[in-house]
Amino acid sequence: MATTSAGYARARARAGFRKTIRGVVGIMVALAVWQVLASIGFVRPEWFPTATTVLGDAVALLGQSAFTLQVLSTLYDMLLGLIISTVVAVPLGVLLGRFPLAYRMSSVLVEAMRPIPALALTPVAILLFGLSGATTVSLVVWTSTWPILINSVYGMHSVDPVALDTARSFGLGRWTALYRVALPSAAPFIATGIRIAIGIALAVAVATEMVTGAGSGVGGWIVQASSGGSLIPVYAAAVLVGLVGYLLNYLFERIERRLFRWHLSYRKEGA
Amino acid sequence: MNAAASKPQVLSVQDLVYAYRTADGEIEAISDLSFAVHEGEFVSIVGPSGSGKTTLMKIVAGLLQATKGSVRILGKPLTGRVPDGVALVFQDYSRSLFPWMTVQRNVEFPLSHRRASRADVAQRSRESLSAVGLVDFATRYPWELSGGMQQRVAIARALAFRPRLLLMDEPFASVDAQTRADLEDLVADVHQQFGTTILFVTHDIDESVYLSDRVLVLSAHPARLLLDREVPLSRPRDQVATRELHDFVRLRAEIAGLILRPGTEKTASSPQDTSPGGR
Numbered sequence: 001m002a003t004t005s006a007g008y009a010r011a012r013a014r015a016g017f018r019k020t021i022r023g024v025v026g027i028m029v030a031l032a033v034w035q036v037l038a039s040i041g042f043v044r045p046e047w048f049p050t051a052t053t054v055l056g057d058a059v060a061l062l063g064q065s066a067f068t069l070q071v072l073s074t075l076y077d078m079l080l081g082l083i084i085s086t087v088v089a090v091p092l093g094v095l096l097g098r099f100p101l102a103y104r105m106s107s108v109l110v111e112a113m114r115p116i117p118a119l120a121l122t123p124v125a126i127l128l129f130g131l132s133g134a135t136t137v138s139l140v141v142w143t144s145t146w147p148i149l150i151n152s153v154y155g156m157h158s159v160d161p162v163a164l165d166t167a168r169s170f171g172l173g174r175w176t177a178l179y180r181v182a183l184p185s186a187a188p189f190i191a192t193g194i195r196i197a198i199g200i201a202l203a204v205a206v207a208t209e210m211v212t213g214a215g216s217g218v219g220g221w222i223v224q225a226s227s228g229g230s231l232i233p234v235y236a237a238a239v240l241v242g243l244v245g246y247l248l249n250y251l252f253e254r255i256e257r258r259l260f261r262w263h264l265s266y267r268k269e270g271a
Numbered sequence: 272m273n274a275a276a277s278k279p280q281v282l283s284v285q286d287l288v289y290a291y292r293t294a295d296g297e298i299e300a301i302s303d304l305s306f307a308v309h310e311g312e313f314v315s316i317v318g319p320s321g322s323g324k325t326t327l328m329k330i331v332a333g334l335l336q337a338t339k340g341s342v343r344i345l346g347k348p349l350t351g352r353v354p355d356g357v358a359l360v361f362q363d364y365s366r367s368l369f370p371w372m373t374v375q376r377n378v379e380f381p382l383s384h385r386r387a388s389r390a391d392v393a394q395r396s397r398e399s400l401s402a403v404g405l406v407d408f409a410t411r412y413p414w415e416l417s418g419g420m421q422q423r424v425a426i427a428r429a430l431a432f433r434p435r436l437l438l439m440d441e442p443f444a445s446v447d448a449q450t451r452a453d454l455e456d457l458v459a460d461v462h463q464q465f466g467t468t469i470l471f472v473t474h475d476i477d478e479s480v481y482l483s484d485r486v487l488v489l490s491a492h493p494a495r496l497l498l499d500r501e502v503p504l505s506r507p508r509d510q511v512a513t514r515e516l517h518d519f520v521r522l523r524a525e526i527a528g529l530i531l532r533p534g535t536e537k538t539a540s541s542p543q544d545t546s547p548g549g550r
């Protein structure tokens with residue numbers, strides 16, 4: 001038993017290492033292709049700079065507080081939006097998942113609102129909140145709410161009725177059983193919803209800032225930088241935004257893996 | 272042996288009827304069932320699968336409400352609430368244990384929302400885990416254990432609850448033969464050691480005779496009582512020797528005759544309406 005689990009751990013570590021190597025190789029190849037294409041020079045270098053130029057510029061940007069402060073501002077608005085939508089969507093999803101009638105009454109409405117893109121609502125948000133961070137927050141809330149809500153409902157629907165019967169048979173009331181059994185069972189699904197929301201929230205935050213402009217956030221910074229005529233800083237900022245998104249996702253996945261070690265989908269990878 | 276009948280009734284079921292309401296109308300799972308279980312008794316219910324045994328257990332545990340008839344626990348009628356002092360070990364043990372809790376947390380689960388001191392809870396869970404021989408696995412997760420060990424965790428959890436009536440619904444239906452024999456003896460020990468009143472459901476005729484003081488035989492769907500018989504075997508029992516005894520063999524044959532060839536018995540006893548769609 002011990003040797004097999006140690007064997008598993010070793011095999012897992014090897015597989016993880018191989019996956020990392022493949023990822024790094026993929027990025028290197030893409031950068032090389034980019035470098036070669038840009039060096040041929042069939043597009044003006046201000047519009048299509050080489051990989052090395054952009055990466056150099058990105059590293060330089062990281063040292064400029066004028067830029068990093070904007071990144072922090074975007075992250076702040078995004079996280080605030082995520083927190084608000086989590087606080088709203090999780091309890092709502094849990095209730096909708098728990099009461100079939102409420103779910104049936106609301107599901108068409110949810111399906112109809114979900115595809116409305118945040119950008120289509122920008123004018124409304126600007127009217128309500130002005131050209132400020134609040135507009136960004138509100139649109140992040142709009143986009144993040146749906147995946148969190150839907151996954152919370154889905155998580156509640158996947159709660160094993162035998163587990164609920166067990167809780168009831170030991171004398172737990174409906175609400176105690178909800179809190180102690182249904183919620184923990186549904187938690188991995190809720191977390192998946194939040195992870196999906198994180199992915200789109202950053203994109204929506206930056207896009208909103210580009211529309212509201214006024215120099216706030218990474219989006220605002222990009223709009224201002226591109227007015228100078230060169231696209232190099234735009235690319236550099238885009239690379240950094242991508243990196244931030246990747247790190248956020250990576251971090252959240254690590255937390256999920258640790259918290260939900262017990263869940264079927266993590267039992268192999270979890271240690 | 273008949274001493275049990277003079278003890279107070281822990282469970283009394285009178286004229287019980289249960290019908291599931293489905294989209295295609297009502298499905299009668301239990302039709303007119305009456306029996307009683309006395310304090311300290313080990314009673315088995317044996318019946319073919321689909322006969323309504325799980326339905327009966329859920330009604331006694333307060334998870335389903337009887338369509339007609341009455342169920343009393345310690346003299347108190349069930350009134351839509353989950354009765355005090357009844358613990359149910361589910362047929363599907365792997366689904367009834369909580370995978371996010373360690374073995375110990377699972378065992379403490381029925382105590383954790385009651386007014387009990389931390390020390391008392393820990394003491395009780397340790398006691399129950401040692402009764403099923405799993406003290407060393409307290410910090411493991413259920414899904415790290417074998418099926419037989421998981422079922423022992425479920426039994427320990429029910430014991431920690433210190434039930435006045437322990438309900439077990441085909442608890443050993445999905446473990447291998449060796450594990451099954453071990454678990455049978457474990458439950459028999461628990462019954463002797465703690466004096467727990469046990470209502471044990473199985474579709475295995477041998478198991479029902481081997482374990483219990485009294486066997487109730489249910490008909491195929493919908494459930495009716497075909498036989499209520501004392502088991503004339505002394506305790507402690509032995510997996511090999513007991514099963515060779517004349518009394519054991521005879522009772523087993525009688526029950527098998529009722530379950531496997533129900534037609535012959537029906538004409539012999541009082542005429543009963545044959546319901547369509549048995550199994």
Ligand SMILES: Nc1ncnc2c1ncn2[C@@H]1O[C@H](COP(=O)(O)OP(=O)(O)O)[C@@H](O)[C@H]1O
Pocket residue numbers: 291292293298299300318319320321322323324325326327492
């Ligand atoms: N939720 C349900 N809805 C409708 N019919 C059910 C339901 N559960 C069980 N039944 C029916 O009731 C009968 C008895 O089921 P059950 O109590 O599970 O039998 P057993 O435990 O003896 O195998 C079966 O015919 C089964 O099909």
Ligand SMILES: [Mg+2]
Pocket residue numbers: 324325326362440441
């Ligand atoms: Mg059953």
